[in-house]
Amino acid sequence: MDLNNILSQLETANGEEVEKLLQQYNREKLCQSVLTVLGRQVQSSCQKTCLETLRILSRDKRVLAPVATREGMLILGGMAGLYAGEEEGDSEKSSQEDIQSEEEERVVVEALKCLCNVVYNSPAAQQVSVDVQLAHGLCATLRTVRTWHHEVGLFTLRLLFLLSALRPDLRGVLRRELHAVRLLTEVLEHTLDVRWVGPYEAACPDPQALPMPAKDNERAMEVLKALFNLTLSEASGEEDDHQFRLIAAILRHLLMLKTETEEKTEEAHSHAINLLNNLPVSCLDKLIDVPVQGGLEKYGGKNMDAVQVLLDFMEKRIDKQGSNYKEGLTPVLSLLTEGSRHHREIRIYIKAQVLPPLKDVKIRPEIGTAVRNKLVRLMTHVDMGVKQTAAEFLFVLCKESVDNLLKYTGYGNAAGLLVARGLLAGGRGETEYSEDEDSDTEEYKSAKPFINPITGHVEEPMPNPIEEMTEEQKEYEAQKLVNMFDKLSRQNVIRPMGVRPDGTLAPLEETLCDPPEDNSGSDSD
Numbered sequence: 001m002d003l004n005n006i007l008s009q010l011e012t013a014n015g016e017e018v019e020k021l022l023q024q025y026n027r028e029k030l031c032q033s034v035l036t037v038l039g040r041q042v043q044s045s046c047q048k049t050c051l052e053t054l055r056i057l058s059r060d061k062r063v064l065a066p067v068a069t070r071e072g073m074l075i076l077g078g079m080a081g082l083y084a085g086e087e088e089g090d091s092e093k094s095s096q097e098d099i100q101s102e103e104e105e106r107v108v109v110e111a112l113k114c115l116c117n118v119v120y121n122s123p124a125a126q127q128v129s130v131d132v133q134l135a136h137g138l139c140a141t142l143r144t145v146r147t148w149h150h151e152v153g154l155f156t157l158r159l160l161f162l163l164s165a166l167r168p169d170l171r172g173v174l175r176r177e178l179h180a181v182r183l184l185t186e187v188l189e190h191t192l193d194v195r196w197v198g199p200y201e202a203a204c205p206d207p208q209a210l211p212m213p214a215k216d217n218e219r220a221m222e223v224l225k226a227l228f229n230l231t232l233s234e235a236s237g238e239e240d241d242h243q244f245r246l247i248a249a250i251l252r253h254l255l256m257l258k259t260e261t262e263e264k265t266e267e268a269h270s271h272a273i274n275l276l277n278n279l280p281v282s283c284l285d286k287l288i289d290v291p292v293q294g295g296l297e298k299y300g301g302k303n304m305d306a307v308q309v310l311l312d313f314m315e316k317r318i319d320k321q322g323s324n325y326k327e328g329l330t331p332v333l334s335l336l337t338e339g340s341r342h343h344r345e346i347r348i349y350i351k352a353q354v355l356p357p358l359k360d361v362k363i364r365p366e367i368g369t370a371v372r373n374k375l376v377r378l379m380t381h382v383d384m385g386v387k388q389t390a391a392e393f394l395f396v397l398c399k400e401s402v403d404n405l406l407k408y409t410g411y412g413n414a415a416g417l418l419v420a421r422g423l424l425a426g427g428r429g430e431t432e433y434s435e436d437e438d439s440d441t442e443e444y445k446s447a448k449p450f451i452n453p454i455t456g457h458v459e460e461p462m463p464n465p466i467e468e469m470t471e472e473q474k475e476y477e478a479q480k481l482v483n484m485f486d487k488l489s490r491q492n493v494i495r496p497m498g499v500r501p502d503g504t505l506a507p508l509e510e511t512l513c514d515p516p517e518d519n520s521g522s523d524s525d
Helices: 003-012 014-036 044-057 071-078 102-121 123-131 133-142 150-166 170-179 180-191 212-229 238-255 262-277 281-286 306-317 332-341 342-353 371-378 384-397 401-408 411-421 442-450 469-490 508-513
Strands: 194-196 498-501 503-508
Touching: 003 150, 014 044, 014 071, 014 503, 044 102, 071 102, 071 123, 102 123, 102 133, 123 170, 123 212, 133 150, 133 170, 133 180, 133 371, 133 469, 150 170, 150 180, 150 212, 170 180, 180 212, 180 498, 194 212, 212 262, 238 262, 238 281, 238 306, 262 332, 262 503, 306 332, 306 371, 332 342, 332 384, 342 384, 371 384, 371 401, 384 401, 401 411, 401 508, 498 508, 503 508
Parallel strands: none
Antiparallel strands: 498 503
16 A cells, blocks of 8 residues: 555544554555565574464455565465476476475465465456466476375465466466366375276275375365366367366266265265366266176166265255255256266166156155155246256156156146247157156056146046036126236236247237148148
């Protein structure tokens, strides 16, 4: 903050404003002074204390001007053991190999924490980070993964995640020039202790093994977040295809692991699901291309253990009270939908769990505790994204057949999807599926003629309210109903709609005026 500027503000400020201005000025000056000390050759203990002070100050984005400069970022980058461009000299070692004492390690960790705070809170610092090529130093550190101290590795990964999240323009450089996707994949492989027993096939985790340590889980999640950012854009080429298949195989391994707490396991699985959504859908076969003891003829010998983990995760997220369905549930629904759309074995397995053959059709499809009931309830959720994702998932499990979808959900629950797809008149979606069909149960076949297609269940017979009316009373009630609709229509409270031949909704007058299609193939007289 410029001294002249603050003096001019102090002249017109009230007591409270004066206090805030002076506190801000004091903190900014303290930031500058701490940086000046760090720029000198001082003992490690003094460096650590200065960095701890700076870390606390760096939480306040209003006082970061002295730090968010080329000089400030080079000082912090140097103390964090990172290359910070040519100014730091290309012959320097990047990193953590030179850390000799616990105190020197604390200096590196505190510097990395400061950089994380500064980059997160200051757009100016983000730009300077690009200018001094901070990402190059981070990737140089990733290459020394086997010599890491835990916190050094953790905050190196976190800083890379922040840069890749806040500077989308940096993602291409990280991917193409610095090969960060490959480097991060190696870090993840090392962190999870993956042992390969075949191409894209990791050894199954030992069921008797101890849960993954919390430190390893922390680092793994930082890697997953950074990889998510770097895989957001399209990629092409054999190298990318190989890398993505490798990631999918590692993520399958991660899905089969347990951590020290259920919450941490769920968090790790959530990040894995987000990343799987970024991978080409063809790579999802690596989730099931693992040998099964005895084989599974029904599912082509594919191993469905990871798919079951995803289904369990989905149901747990549905059951979570007060959760944000859009962020917590839609990613796993989208992943299962695309997996089912493009991989027949996945679809057959999931349908057997989610939409088993119908037997009891006396209860509405949205009522109950089965996973089908829970998903059907989501088809009428207030959040449009959640509603559409749940409906699309069930539609794909039904091989995009309107008749099959209505069988499991009822017309009322499916109407939103059918309107959006232009399928109110029936039919199928655009994806082609195999011819395998499940046969209906005898219970369903016998009940089918009595099912209300709107509600999707057999309703108890209702007394006919007009049975005991005279013809005059019936005519009076009918005219009364017509008048009510006419009044609501003229007041634009409701608008009568019809269905066009292509299955889309339109105002009734338009559908009545549409000329009928001539299917005769010949001229009429």
